[in-house]
Amino acid sequence: MSYAPSGRTVTAIVDDAIGGRRISAGDAHQLLLEGDLIDLGLAAEEVRNRFNDPGAASYNIDRNVNYTNICVYKCRFCAFYREPGDDEGYLLSFEEIGKKVEETLALNGTGILMQGGVHPDLPLTYYEDLLRYLKSEYPEIHLHAFSPPEIKFIAKLERMSFYDVIARLKDAGLQSIPGGGAEILVDSVRKDILAYGKTSSDEWLDIMRQAHRNDLRTSATMMYGMGEGLEARVEHLQRVRDLQDETGGFTAFISWTFQHDHTEMEDVPETFAHEYLTTLAVSRLFLDNVEHLQTSWVTQGKKIGQLALKFGADDMGSIMIEENVVSAAGTAFKMSQDEMEHLIRSAGYEPKQRTNLYDRLVTREDTAELAAKYRSSLTAANRELASSPLPVIG
Numbered sequence: 137m138s139y140a141p142s143g144r145t146v147t148a149i150v151d152d153a154i155g156g157r158r159i160s161a162g163d164a165h166q167l168l169l170e171g172d173l174i175d176l177g178l179a180a181e182e183v184r185n186r187f188n189d190p191g192a193a194s195y196n197i198d199r200n201v202n203y204t205n206i207c208v209y210k211c212r213f214c215a216f217y218r219e220p221g222d223d224e225g226y227l228l229s230f231e232e233i234g235k236k237v238e239e240t241l242a243l244n245g246t247g248i249l250m251q252g253g254v255h256p257d258l259p260l261t262y263y264e265d266l267l268r269y270l271k272s273e274y275p276e277i278h279l280h281a282f283s284p285p286e287i288k289f290i291a292k293l294e295r296m297s298f299y300d301v302i303a304r305l306k307d308a309g310l311q312s313i314p315g316g317g318a319e320i321l322v323d324s325v326r327k328d329i330l331a332y333g334k335t336s337s338d339e340w341l342d343i344m345r346q347a348h349r350n351d352l353r354t355s356a357t358m359m360y361g362m363g364e365g366l367e368a369r370v371e372h373l374q375r376v377r378d379l380q381d382e383t384g385g386f387t388a389f390i391s392w393t394f395q396h397d398h399t400e401m402e403d404v405p406e407t408f409a410h411e412y413l414t415t416l417a418v419s420r421l422f423l424d425n426v427e428h429l430q431t432s433w434v435t436q437g438k439k440i441g442q443l444a445l446k447f448g449a450d451d452m453g454s455i456m457i458e459e460n461v462v463s464a465a466g467t468a469f470k471m472s473q474d475e476m477e478h479l480i481r482s483a484g485y486e487p488k489q490r491t492n493l494y495d496r497l498v499t500r501e502d503t504a505e506l507a508a509k510y511r512s513s514l515t516a517a518n519r520e521l522a523s524s525p526l527p528v529i530g
């Protein structure tokens with residue numbers, strides 16, 4: 137398959153995408169090279185409206201729980217991990233994770249996104265026990281957890297297949313799998329950024345395939361701007377689209393730009409808003425089998441995150457009660473539910489809170505009882521997220 141620019145005119149490619157005719161990876165490359173940002177945004181919005189309510193944009197309330205920062209890998213783009221034995225390494229207790237769940241519920245949350253470094257000493261039973269603990273203590277919370285690098289490591293440690301590991305985790309309470317660890321699904325790039333060991337492109341995709349075979353939905357992600365070039369980005373998009381054709385198991389596609397502070401790749405030039413919005417719009421035009429595209433306001437900031445709703449995204453992602461990975465690379469944002477809704481409304485859409493799987497809308501009445509039950513567990517740092525101050529955008 138060729139990932140080189142197709143040579144077709146931008147107008148012809150955009151017309152095809154708007155008309156529901158599939159565009160090629162070469163077409164996507166052509167758009168990334170030559171497409172006008174505003175034209176791409178308008179076209180992406182038309183495609184977005186084919187899949188989603190044109191008058192609404194969604195968000196969810198969940199919490200990133202990084203149960204450990206200890207990791208056997210050393211991805212060059214990562215500022216979060218600590219090597220085994222490092223004084224700054226941590227592994228949260230089940231009770232500490234439970235407290236984070238309580239805070240999430242207190243803030244009208246419905247799920248947690250739990251992933252860590254790849255800890256060398258945790259057997260499959262550790263993950264099963266953790267899931268069972270959380271499900272028995274907090275049956276209402278959706279458990280979206282353990283990205284492909286963690287699944288691969290468990291499978292290797294236990295000498296089990298990906299399918300069987302995922303089946304065991306599902307049996308213990310796992311409800312969906314986050315798309316972390318994809319970065320760029322091109323092995324030469326993965327080798328360059330030292331992400332090949334944690335999963336090759338085929339392994340990442342196969343773990344997602346096995347999750348889908350287990351009837352678990354997953355998300356798909358792309359992190360770009362590490363010097364990989366446009367051809368690698370369109371190859372990544374192609375591989376995501378191919379697997380989605382095969383399984384239909386991806387709920388959403390989430391892309392963001394590499395945040396380089398405190399990483400080994402600080403010298404890589406930053407990727408700015410124009411490229412982010414162009415890539416988002418082209419992704420929307422290319423991924424004609426993925427229903428939802430999220431903005432990444434956590435990496436782009438609230439203003440660009442909001443604007444992304446006009447470039448093909450239909451969902452703002454989470455309010456981010458806690459985030460440790462991107463913030464380790466020097467980018468830290470949080471917002472209250474009120475501010476999230478203000479942000480969406482002022483972009484011209486009706487805000488709708490959704491569940492992790494996009495299968496249900498949630499109202500504040502739905503979450504009020506549990507929020508009241510756990511309100512006292514809110515830490516000072518998060519208390520402001522529960523209040524209703526005048527929304528501030530900035």
Ligand code: SF4
Nearest residue numbers: 207209211214217253
């Ligand atoms: S990105 Fe994940 S796997 Fe890579 S070093 Fe960081 S924590 Fe470890």
